[in-house]
Amino acid sequence: MKPARDVGIVGYGAYVPRYRLPASEVSRVWMEGRAALPVEEKSVPGLDEDTVTMAIEAARNALARGGVAPEALRAVWVGSESHPYAVKPTSTIVAEAIGATPQVSAADWEFACKAGTEALQAAIAFVGSGMADYAMAIGMDTAQARPGDALEYTAAAGGAAYIVGPREESLAYLEGSYSSVTDTPDFFRRPYQHYPEHGGRFTGRPSYFKHTTSAVRALLDELGYTPGDFAAAVFHQPNIKFPQRVAQMLGFSKEQIQAGMLVPKVGNTYAGSSLLGLTAILDEAKPGDRVLLASFGSGAGSDAFSFVVTDLIKERQALAPRTQAYVARRKPIDYASYIRYRKKLQIH
């Protein structure tokens, strides 16, 4: 899919909280230390953080890099599965905090881990249709996992914000995108339930791998590219193995996915995952680099995008904290502190 007018990423910004729960801690409490660890450690939001606060910081970073006046944004859209309110958009609070109100559209998006890239697709369409010059899309989560469940090792917090704007102002322009969706109930949560349910191995081949490969292959097909045409690729990262395997299945090398692979040190930031990985790639990208972004959201579907980095990247990378600075800012905590921070003590 290509919009009627050429668009791209004008600014981007990341956020990862400071606290880390080593996977070995989860294993210590639940498996006497004998569990297989799907990541090294995961990020944990502080007591005063939530999807709103993290999105505000990522948005401010994106504005700093983009050099866009907040009043010029015509949309602020936040995709998450952990919006602090069930009714009242995260997006209005973010829009107010960054000074984008009132002449702005604000709404929350939801599609498990691809809520953020759904917002990105819409931002591309908003700007690409000529309705707006700038639109902001954010993927951000403070994921919750049931204590003792496999997902507890990886459910993390963080994400990224992107400002979509005209190609001439972009640090990476869009070549095309593709969304592939089927109704696949691999992972879901009913209202008033605190934790999601998931289908175990059903979340693999028929879900993550099927949709990611469909979307990417369709995009490459449409654009006439092969994996070798890309300097870097980033996939949704629920753990270390899945993105490595899907990269291999599609023909991408370990080197190509290296820069965007944050999951070992940060965990799975759900709606923020692939978008956050992309910020790490952009922090090091050079003009001319072609980058593949492919998300996955349970339910299920995948959004794939191809971007080409422009000359404008060089002057913008250093205008906000680098993603690796957020990753390096770490304060390890133990399981008991994690339980307190994530308010699991109140649930019986």
Place this chain on the structure above:
Amino acid sequence: MNLPRYWRTEKARYALVGEICRTCGKPIFPPRDVCPHCAQTWQEPHAFSGKGRVYSYSTVYEAPAGYTEYRPYTVALVKLDEGPLVTAQVTDVDNQDVRIGMPVEMVTRKIKEEGENGLIVYGYKFRPVLEDVKR
């Protein structure tokens, strides 16, 4: 639920938006109708940069109702680069590591929740500078 009270102060709380007095030119935070420096009533909005230094601090162990779930937390007087002194919590730092003179930057965080059903109140806090960025 105090909804209007929190709503009225949103711009100041979310983004440290204060004022510059158009008569005497001095910065004002929080915003107010009568300039505290020259008592005139002509101001324009001004978003403070959020950069400053810790002027004093205290770690709260006995917290007032509404804040007990966060204790112990550290409150501080922060001297903004532009001049005004601001009362706020310091976050993203171990309580024992806070020092007078520490350079800090503003972040928007959750201040409290009015119970499980009520409003989530967001506002400014300060944290040690994450990374020196050219702006």
Place this chain on the structure above:
Amino acid sequence: MRDVSIIGIGQTKVGEHWHRSLRDLAVDAISAALKDAKVERVGALYVGNMLSGELTAQEHLGALLADWAGLGSIEAVKVEAACASGAAAVRLGYIGVASGIQDFVLVCGVEKMTDADAETTTAAWSAAVDADYEASHGPSFAAINALLMRRYMYEFGVQRQDFAPFAVNAHQNGVNNPCAMFRSPISAEAFEKARMIADPISLLDAAPICDGAAAVVLCPSDRAREFVGKPVRIRGSAMATDRLALHSRSDPLCLHAAQVSAQKAYQQAGVGPHDINALELHDAFTVMAALSLEACGFAERGKGVRLAQEGEITLQGRIPISTMGGLKARGHPVGATGVYQIVELVEQLRGEAGANQIDCRLGMAQSIGGSGATAITHILEAQEER
């Protein structure tokens, strides 16, 4: 303008009065004061109180207490200036009599803090600071004062332990005050080990949450001897305010309102700090005691702690403070405190202070609201026979 005297005092013990409500405590103090003054009727009642609405769902204390104490249909009103509410009530009572508009005035300070749990009371007390820009960020009232203490320590090179003499002195004096909440001495070691409330303020830096009521009867000085043998004249009465929030002050470590009200009171009385024999200052926190001594001219800026360390604040010292225990040991039922300070000075000036008696001709009381935004100073003397 005419001179005003205090002809009667009354006070309840300060403590946790589970069996006495706010109105019960007030009536106790009022009855005692009227009896002490040998007066049956007064023309007006000023009630000093801060938290009755928030903690006991009761406002309109003027009418309530005039009713409950059987005072008749007199004019009556609640006066509020946070922690200085009691002193503010004294001030208005003084103005009423000095102006000639009122003749016999009852001033009652009362506070009931223990009907709510500690967290609720702590939160309510935060109404003394800026609700929108201080309290809303989570500092307790103690934490606001702790910001001052931390800065004081930083600027003047003082350690936390150096503040111990304020607490030790207060508790020592509380031993001999039957109305004090705390009547056992504390040591400097206990001060050092005390549990933190909002660091560096510990349990032993801070006045307690408690209940109490105190009352005084005022009348024109030239009629005082018709009623009592030892009236006490108010030589100076002055009030000043400063910016409400600590962060709004140009120099947070200078209690500007305290300084101004002290100077105005000295001027009105025609005296200076060297003339004062006893000082009932606002030691809600040890740092406030230090800053008050400096604001009132008993020590230079930053030297208030040194004065205490040199023993000058004890009953034997150059400027005895908290002679009956102060806010720290007698207690700080917030809105009542300002009246307790007056009652205790009257006891000193009458020679009725028991084991804590000092040679007292001129006494000074200062009450501070919030972190220094209101300050009310009174200077009292034993009235000479004419």
